[in-house]
Amino acid sequence: MDPNLIDRARRGDKEAFTALVLGLGDRLYSVAYRILRDAGRAEDAVQQAFLTAWRELPRLRDDSRLEAWLHKLLVHACYAEIRQTRRWQSGLRLVTNEDSGPTTDDAQLSVARRDELERAFHRLSGEQRAVLVLYHYLGFSGAEIADVLGLSPGTVRSRLHHARQHMRAAIEADSRIATGGLA
Amino acid sequence: MTRPLDADRVLEDWLAEGPSRLPDRAIDGIVRQLQDTPQRGSRWIPRRDRMNRLFLSVGGAAAALLVAVVGFVHLYGGGPAPVPGESPTPVTIDSPEPSPEPSEAPEPVTFTSERHGYSILLPDDGWIVIERPGEWAPDTMFGQESPGVDYILAPGGPIGDYRHELFLNSQPIPEESTYEDWLADYDLRGGRTFGYECRLQPPYAAGTVDGRPVRLSNFVCGGQRWAEAMWEHAGRAYSLRFGEIFDSPIRAESPQAELEVWLSRITLEDQE
Numbered sequence: 466m467d468p469n470l471i472d473r474a475r476r477g478d479k480e481a482f483t484a485l486v487l488g489l490g491d492r493l494y495s496v497a498y499r500i501l502r503d504a505g506r507a508e509d510a511v512q513q514a515f516l517t518a519w520r521e522l523p524r525l526r527d528d529s530r531l532e533a534w535l536h537k538l539l540v541h542a543c544y545a546e547i548r549q550t551r552r553w554q555s556g557l558r559l560v561t562n563e564d565s566g567p568t569t570d571d572a573q574l575s576v577a578r579r580d581e582l583e584r585a586f587h588r589l590s591g592e593q594r595a596v597l598v599l600y601h602y603l604g605f606s607g608a609e610i611a612d613v614l615g616l617s618p619g620t621v622r623s624r625l626h627h628a629r630q631h632m633r634a635a636i637e638a639d640s641r642i643a644t645g646g647l648a
Numbered sequence: 649m650t651r652p653l654d655a656d657r658v659l660e661d662w663l664a665e666g667p668s669r670l671p672d673r674a675i676d677g678i679v680r681q682l683q684d685t686p687q688r689g690s691r692w693i694p695r696r697d698r699m700n701r702l703f704l705s706v707g708g709a710a711a712a713l714l715v716a717v718v719g720f721v722h723l724y725g726g727g728p729a730p731v732p733g734e735s736p737t738p739v740t741i742d743s744p745e746p747s748p749e750p751s752e753a754p755e756p757v758t759f760t761s762e763r764h765g766y767s768i769l770l771p772d773d774g775w776i777v778i779e780r781p782g783e784w785a786p787d788t789m790f791g792q793e794s795p796g797v798d799y800i801l802a803p804g805g806p807i808g809d810y811r812h813e814l815f816l817n818s819q820p821i822p823e824e825s826t827y828e829d830w831l832a833d834y835d836l837r838g839g840r841t842f843g844y845e846c847r848l849q850p851p852y853a854a855g856t857v858d859g860r861p862v863r864l865s866n867f868v869c870g871g872q873r874w875a876e877a878m879w880e881h882a883g884r885a886y887s888l889r890f891g892e893i894f895d896s897p898i899r900a901e902s903p904q905a906e907l908e909v910w911l912s913r914i915t916l917e918d919q920e
Contacts, residue, residue, distance in 0.1 A: 479682050486678055490670035498666050508674040515678045516685055517776075523687050541776050545801055548813075582662045601656070602663040615772065633655040 471528045474519075482522070486515055489532065493539050499598045500543045502586065510542040517542070533613045540595045540614060547591040578636070585635030593628035600625055760917075761798055764818045765882060768800070769913040776801045784819040789837055790887075814910060818886040827880040831863070834878070834885070853904065857888075857911040866904050875903035881916045888914075 466488060473481035493514060497507035517538050525534060586594065599605040599613065607625065611618045759777050760767040770777075782795025792799050792815050800814040821830045855862040855877060862879045874891045890907040 477687055479679070482682065483675075483679055486675060490675060490678075491668060494670035494674070495666075495668040498668075499663055504667060504671075508671060508677075511670060512674060512678050512681070516681055519682055519685055520687055541801075545776055545778065548801065578658070579662065579665075582659070597659075598663065601660050629656075629659075632659050636655045636658050 466528075466531055468528050471522075471525075471531055475522045475525065482519055485531075489535060490515070493535060496536070496598060496603065497539055497543055499602050500540070500591070500594045501546055502583065506546045510539060510546050513542040513545070514539040536599070536613045537615065540599075543595065544591040547594075581635045581638065582632065585632050589628055589631060593624050593631075596621055596624040597628040597632070759800075761816075762917075763796075764798060764816060764886070765884070765917040766816070766886075767915045767917065768910070770800075784817045786819065786822070787833075787837065790817050814888065814890050816886065816888045818884045821880065821883055821885050827885060830885050831878060834887075855908055855911055857914050858916040860916065862911060864904055864907065873903045875907040877907055877911055882918065 466485065470481045470484055474485055490511060494507055494511050497510040497514075498504060501507050501510060514535060518535055525531065586597075589597070595614065596610055599610045600607070605613070607618055607621045610616070610625075611621045614621070616624075756769050756771055757775075758767050758769050759775075761779070763779075778797075778799040778801070780793065780795055780797040780799065784790050784794065784796040788794075790797060792813070794817070796817050796819070798816045800816070821827055853864040855864045857877065857879055858881075860879055860881060862877045864875065864877055866873070866875050868874070872892055874889055876890075877886075877888045879886050888907070888910070890903050890910060892903065
């Protein structure tokens with residue numbers, strides 16, 4: 466990201482900050498959607514993360530940390546969304562897939578498998594979801610996740626291990642169903 | 649021949665699905681809200697001052713624990729006022745200081761609320777404070793979503809690695825009234841609003857915040873344990889509530905003990 470842009474935004478230049486939003490918004494939204502599995506809540510989380518970034522930008526000491534910091538703000542905004550969802554809603558929200566579609570030809574996921582994955586993912590805590598998405602979607606290493614989220618590497622490993630085990634169980638259960646229980 | 653199941657690949661394919669473009673309406677929303685969102689100057693208290701205040705207030709809390717006094721049972725329901733299905737209020741997240749270097753240990757940060765006139769020392773920069781816009785209206789109760797609330801979300805507590813939440817609100821005490829009258833009315837209001845749905849866990853206890861007396865109470869709402877502190881400062885009445893998160897896998901030993909630690913991290917500002 467252009468250091469000049471960050472510097473201008475830090476000094477209150479809204480146009481420069483808008484340019485940052487345009488440059489980084491898609492990536493943050495992609496991550497938020499994958500953690501929250503809800504387009505509307507993902508938009509809310511991204512908006513909150515950017516507004517926080519705008520307020521706090523004058524105190525960002527190292528421009529090279531901007532993206533990592535934004536990811537941290539975003540993940541915490543996602544936690545807040547998950548908490549609000551869990552508190553006030555007894556059931557899971559329906560996930561809209563209007564904008565979605567398979568991206569690989571050879572990896573068409575069955576509807577049943579998607580449902581199974583969706584259910585399993587919703588049972589994960591926000592913290593586990595975030596680690597899973599940063600690792601498997603963004604391709605972050607454990608050390609990078611620990612850095613971004615301010616966690617110890619051991620905590621990241623533990624969360625990732627449990628989240629992957631949980632999702633793996635869902636995938637294998639679906640696989641057994643698909644092969645008539647002869648997995 | 650069947651190929652062994654590659655769970656990671658299935659998971660990654662599934663995660664790859666879904667939208668990847670931030671809708672224009674969201675960008676417009678951000679740009680619009682920028683107009684009403686000032687950038688923060690250096691309201692944060694310098695570190696040395698922060699630590700001094702913490703040191704002093706921890707001492708105050710220790711004293712408070714020694715003078716905890718048994719009170720009386722009172723039908724009371726000062727719990728949250730959840731509104732099922734309510735959509736989130738547009739909020740501003742007031743985040744702590746951005747992370748400096750990756751290798752640096754977590755550093756406590758101070759959040760200051762000018763509207764309520766207090767500062768609170770948060771354990772690290774992983775905390776979010778959501779300042780609900782508006783003011784706490786007279787003769788009403790409040791919940792996490794209500795106007796005027798500072799909603800503090802925690803990834804972990806100062807005395808344990810579990811998740812919980814705090815929220816604080818305050819309102820001016822009417823000139824013709826006293827804090828004691830206000831508090832009595834607050835209790836009646838809580839009883840009327842929540843009734844037996846929020847079960848008081850007697851008795852009241854005494855504590856302190858920044859050297860001022862505090863009334864502590866415990867209650868249970870829908871299986872969630874809460875503790876509440878009430879106090880008066882500079883003509884305003886305050887309520888600070890601590891609650892466990894419903895789905896938190898680890899429970900606090902005592903919400904009241906946790907709340908008292910939080911009270912020791914609060915500094916009240918002189919508003920006159």
